[in-house]
Amino acid sequence: MREAEVIIIGAGPAGLGAAVEAAKYGCGSVVVFDENRSCGGQLIKQLHKFFGSAEHQAGVRGFVLGQKLEEEALSLGVRIMTNSVVWGVFRENKLGVFTSDGKVQQWGFKKLIIATGAMENALAFSGWTLPGVMGAGACQTMMNMHRVLPGKRVLMVGSGNVGLIVTYQLLQAGAEQVTVIEAAPSIGGYGVHAAKIARAGVPILCSHTITEAIGPNGYVEKAVIQKLDEQWQPIPGTETELDVDMICLSVGLSPLVELARLAQCRMAYLPTLGGYVPIHDQNMRTSEPDVYVAGDLAGVEEASTALDEGRLAGVAVAEALGHPSADAAEAEKGAIRLRLRNLRSGSYGDKRQAGKENLMGRMSE
Amino acid sequence: MEWRSLATKGYLSPEEVRRLPALPTWERICQGPVAVIECVQDIPCDPCTTTCKFSAITIGDDITDLPKLDASKCTGCGSCVFGCPGLAIFIVDGSPEGQLGKVSFPHEYLPLPTAGQLVQVVNRAGEVICEGNVEKVLSTKASDKTPVIQVWVPKDLLMEARGIKRL
Numbered sequence: 001m002r003e004a005e006v007i008i009i010g011a012g013p014a015g016l017g018a019a020v021e022a023a024k025y026g027c028g029s030v031v032v033f034d035e036n037r038s039c040g041g042q043l044i045k046q047l048h049k050f051f052g053s054a055e056h057q058a059g060v061r062g063f064v065l066g067q068k069l070e071e072e073a074l075s076l077g078v079r080i081m082t083n084s085v086v087w088g089v090f091r092e093n094k095l096g097v098f099t100s101d102g103k104v105q106q107w108g109f110k111k112l113i114i115a116t117g118a119m120e121n122a123l124a125f126s127g128w129t130l131p132g133v134m135g136a137g138a139c140q141t142m143m144n145m146h147r148v149l150p151g152k153r154v155l156m157v158g159s160g161n162v163g164l165i166v167t168y169q170l171l172q173a174g175a176e177q178v179t180v181i182e183a184a185p186s187i188g189g190y191g192v193h194a195a196k197i198a199r200a201g202v203p204i205l206c207s208h209t210i211t212e213a214i215g216p217n218g219y220v221e222k223a224v225i226q227k228l229d230e231q232w233q234p235i236p237g238t239e240t241e242l243d244v245d246m247i248c249l250s251v252g253l254s255p256l257v258e259l260a261r262l263a264q265c266r267m268a269y270l271p272t273l274g275g276y277v278p279i280h281d282q283n284m285r286t287s288e289p290d291v292y293v294a295g296d297l298a299g300v301e302e303a304s305t306a307l308d309e310g311r312l313a314g315v316a317v318a319e320a321l322g323h324p325s326a327d328a329a330e331a332e333k334g335a336i337r338l339r340l341r342n343l344r345s346g347s348y349g350d351k352r353q354a355g356k357e358n359l360m361g362r363m364s365e
Numbered sequence: 366m367e368w369r370s371l372a373t374k375g376y377l378s379p380e381e382v383r384r385l386p387a388l389p390t391w392e393r394i395c396q397g398p399v400a401v402i403e404c405v406q407d408i409p410c411d412p413c414t415t416t417c418k419f420s421a422i423t424i425g426d427d428i429t430d431l432p433k434l435d436a437s438k439c440t441g442c443g444s445c446v447f448g449c450p451g452l453a454i455f456i457v458d459g460s461p462e463g464q465l466g467k468v469s470f471p472h473e474y475l476p477l478p479t480a481g482q483l484v485q486v487v488n489r490a491g492e493v494i495c496e497g498n499v500e501k502v503l504s505t506k507a508s509d510k511t512p513v514i515q516v517w518v519p520k521d522l523l524m525e526a527r528g529i530k531r532l
Contacts, residue, residue, distance in 0.1 A: 191372065
């Protein structure tokens with residue numbers, strides 16, 4: 001059996017942030033597994049400049065941030081194994097991994113940090129299985145990773161930041177017309193993202209839903225949208241047909257908690273964090289003493305918070321293994337916690353902050 | 366404060382623009398180029414404060430506070446236009462003699478226009494409001510793939526013109 005002092009599952013911002021701090025604070029062997037071909041998680045397809053502050057490399061484009069984190073981790077001696085799927089978490093701190101050469105390996109760890117992220121939610125409506133209906137993340141992967149524009153006349157369902165940003169990137173990639181609909185009475189994402197696409201001529205229709213995708217030839221050719229009343233019920237007679245060749249769904253994310261469940265982490269259901277999430281303490285430690293979590297699987301937020309949660313878990317793991325002095329660890333963790341508190345302040349962060357406090361409160365139950 | 370048009374349509378209404386927290390006065394706009402910061406939500410973001418070499422933009426202790434502009438320190442250099450991840454800062458200049466002034470905005474679409482080209486200028490809702498001549502296109506290492514386009518528009522449209530039709 002192979003062994004590492006610290007194993008991290010997921011090489012997105014949370015996993016890489018954790019790897020960098022764990023290595024920086026003295027962990028001898030840090031191994032990161034990721035099922036994708038390249039590391040960076042969702043960062044690799046984020047072309048826009050990031051929000052946040054200097055500590056989060058604000059103003060830097062997402063994919064560049066991913067590259068910087070990878071370089072930093074490698075320079076600190078972190079081993080990153082891509083194309084490697086962790087499929088099992090077993091008793092006595094063991095993992096099962098399918099590696100890139102098609103082999104099954106068993107890995108032992110002293111501490112495990114799970115940073116598996118989240119997956120897109122789907123939305124069922126008549127015709128939703130037609131080719132041309134896809135998640136916004138899938139569309140983004142096709143455009144920004146594989147240089148394929150999957151549609152030119154697009155209906156974007158959902159106006160959270162993902163929907164708004166992918167709409168912007170569709171326009172940059174050459175889409176002719178995008179319409180955004182939102183079931184809620186107001187736009188979900190940041191006003192600045194909405195303003196970018198509004199001045200590019202994209203209508204954003206609140207209190208609207210999709211009721212049907214029409215495709216007599218076996219692919220999407222039309223979308224039927226309908227206005228919703230104050231109880232979110234479709235208003236008869238308000239159906240409108242749009243000529244589209246793609247329907248993008250950006251209707252939220254759900255934490256990827258399967259491995260945390262296998263690790264026996266206690267869970268809580270918190271809609272404000274995306275659904276079932278592992279409860280954890282101020283150090284990102286779960287109900288299982290050797291298992292930590294960071295990033296979207298511990299509550300769907302954004303890259304900056306994922307990065308800082310990862311850093312926090314990395315420092316905490318190094319501390320638990322006896323590497324940095326308690327004073328040094330406390331100072332670093334305090335600085336990170338302050339940044340996280342700041343990122344969760346304001347009207348866009350209040351609910352997430354409350355959700356996180358709820359999760360941490362349950363640890364003592 | 367409520368920003369209903371921004372929250373439901375995605376763009377600030379003219380009435381909301383008049384309520385912008387750091388809006389420079391018309392008098393200041395007529396003295397020379399100055400930044401107009403169209404950032405009204407408490408989102409966690411502060412690069413505008415560090416990209417401004419003249420310390421004209423400040424946010425305060427809380428990263429979700431709104432940026433404030435000291436218009437007397439602002440030179441209208443435009444660093445904040447490409448430094449703002451939200452692409453929410455514009456430069457307006459009402460100082461030139463005559464009917465026309467200049468407005469600068471970020472434009473992350475290809476192909477780029479060239480200096481002297483006649484383009485269709487749009488407002489915040491994406492509606493064409495006039496034609497305008499491109500004065501210059503700034504695309505440098507510092508702007509990091511966020512070109513800034515400067516276009517001549519009638520002075521009475523300086524606070525409406527916020528982009529051009531994609532070419």
